Amino acid sequence: xxxxxxxxxxxxxxxxxxxxxxxxxxxxxxxxxxxxxxxxxxxxxxxxxxxxxxxxxxxxxxxxxxxxxxxxxxxxxxxxxxxxxxxxxxxxxxxxxxxxxxxxxxxxxxxxxxxxxxxx
Numbered sequence: 053x054x055x056x057x058x059x060x061x062x063x064x065x066x067x068x069x070x071x072x073x074x075x076x077x078x079x080x081x082x083x084x085x086x087x088x089x090x091x092x093x094x095x096x097x098x099x100x101x102x103x104x105x106x107x108x109x110x111x112x113x114x115x116x117x118x119x120x121x122x123x124x125x126x127x128x129x130x131x132x133x134x135x136x137x138x139x140x141x142x143x144x145x146x147x148x149x150x151x152x153x154x155x156x157x158x159x160x161x162x163x164x165x166x167x168x169x170x171x172x
Contacts, residue, residue: 106121108120115135116133118133119133128144140167
């Protein structure tokens with residue numbers, strides 16, 4: 053058993069010594085250029101910047117707080133925070149303005165509200 057262990061150790065030492073020889077025609081790699089700086093737009097620089105940010109309208113309906121998220125003037129998501137319970141979201145999946153019902157597909161016209169289970 054000891055002879056096998058000694059043979060394995062010697063074979064690994066020989067293979068490590070064989071790998072340490074370097075070829076003679078190696079050239080150094082060229083230096084990596086610095087990445088170009090991206091110009092970040094300043095806040096309020098133009099209308100193009102505001103079209104990428106959603107506009108949030110917060111209203112109170114009874115004891116519930118309703119937040120409407122708009123992009124380019126169209127509501128695409130509604131967050132409803134009830135007085136008791138967890139907030140839930142209604143999302144316009146097709147862009148046609150319907151949040152609770154839909155047409156076509158396998159959902160049979162049912163669009164349940166969605167709750168956030170965990171945030172990271």
